[in-house]
Amino acid sequence: MNIFQKIGVRICNYALAVAEYLIKWREPRLLKSYSELVDALTLREIDNVLIVSDQNIYKFGLTQYIENALNKAGIKYTLYLDVSPNPTFKNVYDGRDIYINNNCKGLIAIGGGSVMDCCKTIGVLVTNNGKIEDYKGLFKVHHNMPTMVAFPTTSGTGSETTVAAVIRNEVTGEKFPIESIKVVPKFAYLDDRLLKDLPPFVFATTGMDALTHAIEAFLNHDTTHKTRKYALDACKLIKDNLEAGYINKDNLEAKSHMLTASFLAGKAFTRSMVGNVHAIAHAIGGKYNLPHGYLNAIILPHILELYKNNAKKKMSIIAVYIGVGSEKNTYIENAQLLIDWIKELNKKFALPEKIKEIQKEDIPHLARTSYKEAVPLYPCPVLFNKADFEKIYHSIKEN
Numbered sequence: 001m002n003i004f005q006k007i008g009v010r011i012c013n014y015a016l017a018v019a020e021y022l023i024k025w026r027e028p029r030l031l032k033s034y035s036e037l038v039d040a041l042t043l044r045e046i047d048n049v050l051i052v053s054d055q056n057i058y059k060f061g062l063t064q065y066i067e068n069a070l071n072k073a074g075i076k077y078t079l080y081l082d083v084s085p086n087p088t089f090k091n092v093y094d095g096r097d098i099y100i101n102n103n104c105k106g107l108i109a110i111g112g113g114s115v116m117d118c119c120k121t122i123g124v125l126v127t128n129n130g131k132i133e134d135y136k137g138l139f140k141v142h143h144n145m146p147t148m149v150a151f152p153t154t155s156g157t158g159s160e161t162t163v164a165a166v167i168r169n170e171v172t173g174e175k176f177p178i179e180s181i182k183v184v185p186k187f188a189y190l191d192d193r194l195l196k197d198l199p200p201f202v203f204a205t206t207g208m209d210a211l212t213h214a215i216e217a218f219l220n221h222d223t224t225h226k227t228r229k230y231a232l233d234a235c236k237l238i239k240d241n242l243e244a245g246y247i248n249k250d251n252l253e254a255k256s257h258m259l260t261a262s263f264l265a266g267k268a269f270t271r272s273m274v275g276n277v278h279a280i281a282h283a284i285g286g287k288y289n290l291p292h293g294y295l296n297a298i299i300l301p302h303i304l305e306l307y308k309n310n311a312k313k314k315m316s317i318i319a320v321y322i323g324v325g326s327e328k329n330t331y332i333e334n335a336q337l338l339i340d341w342i343k344e345l346n347k348k349f350a351l352p353e354k355i356k357e358i359q360k361e362d363i364p365h366l367a368r369t370s371y372k373e374a375v376p377l378y379p380c381p382v383l384f385n386k387a388d389f390e391k392i393y394h395s396i397k398e399n
């Protein structure tokens, strides 16, 4: 990117940072028990809810905890269990129709980012009407969605606390975010029992998604004291617990810490944003329908290699804070240690170094999509133009 383009992008980044400073940020209230869930719904006269989840979560019996609490309290509910791993327009429209036809008054999401994002978008359509694409991008949602309670069942997306919902247009393959303060759920409940049967691969890759949120938020230019602290604490919890929870799936303490890490990373990036790693993962995920955390895990070390000269001080701070670096080292040495740790982690999770699904002929389109998402929205430490993105796609593509 040439100097004039960079100045233009940085001015946009700065203008957005000022706008964000003026926004009244919201976060969900954390519930601590199922009786608090019932009280929260009853207080709002919500006696009929739509539960949004997916077939696997239902088969593992994870919806049962919530269903039992609602049954006991006499609160009616309807289950919508068809959310896809990359939630589609059809998922959202089906969920909206079920919500309206059953006279629901509130939403409960039980699942990972896909379920929560689908649930948020159902909520947007219920109170705002219109089509999904009307709300694409920043701050297009005008009315609050119905009361929503989020129960995360993975260790990574942080969607229970973020302003974003990512939806995939299954016809065009485009995956895009809806970003608005109005889509932050009213309540969240971090129940580690919901992670009990999470397959190790999903635990690992969603955890790597949380790590990507924390690192991208920390390295971005638009940070606050709070978001930097959230991001660093999330990285430390991930360093101390992700591998432990992967090796031993019954280690509920590690899983509980990962839920906290995911929540903190969500709070960091909802204010300080994600970056180029996500811009690439979204484009590839939309095109080839691949899991988001899996893609972030592979892409993250490649991008950090490109950042390390410009962002070495901040990368060093992360490395020292989580214990993979040392204050005795130079910034660049610590930055490299951070990258090496991430690569080692990926190896332990049996993740590849490159992405075999990327097709050479798709690269110009993927690069354009990533560029459109990242520029000028994300205040990344290094800015890429379309040609830079093309080069990156060639370097992460398996030959």
Ligand SMILES: [Fe+2]
Residues within 6 Å of the ligand: 157, 209, 213, 278, 292, 296
């Ligand atoms: Fe993510």
